[in-house]
Amino acid sequence: MSAKSEFIDAAKAGNILARKCVKCGELHLATVYFCKKCGSKGFEDAIFNGVGSIATYTIITVAPAGFDKYTPYAFVIMQLDDTDLRISGFMGGIATPADLPVGTRAKITGFDERGIIIEKQ
């Protein structure tokens, strides 16, 4: 199984799969070959609860082709509770900033063609 499908399976279960450097502990979200901090090639999986708060976001009102049916939605950046990691994802039904104050509690609820799906908690 590729790292990517493992990541997707984790997201579908509401979790984030990260790669933790065995030497310095630095966490990486994407599949990496060298630690960006210390250069080590040794990693282990680290699973985090996909729960946190909205750090920032961009509301999409003019969607790319194929995504029209989802508008309005927001491309959100969520700060996870259990780590310093921030993850980006899709949140539907967001039309104006009043719909989503920064700091809103949110959680990962799935993964599909939109990427990581994040919903208000």
Ligand SMILES: [Zn+2]
């Ligand atoms: Zn490292």
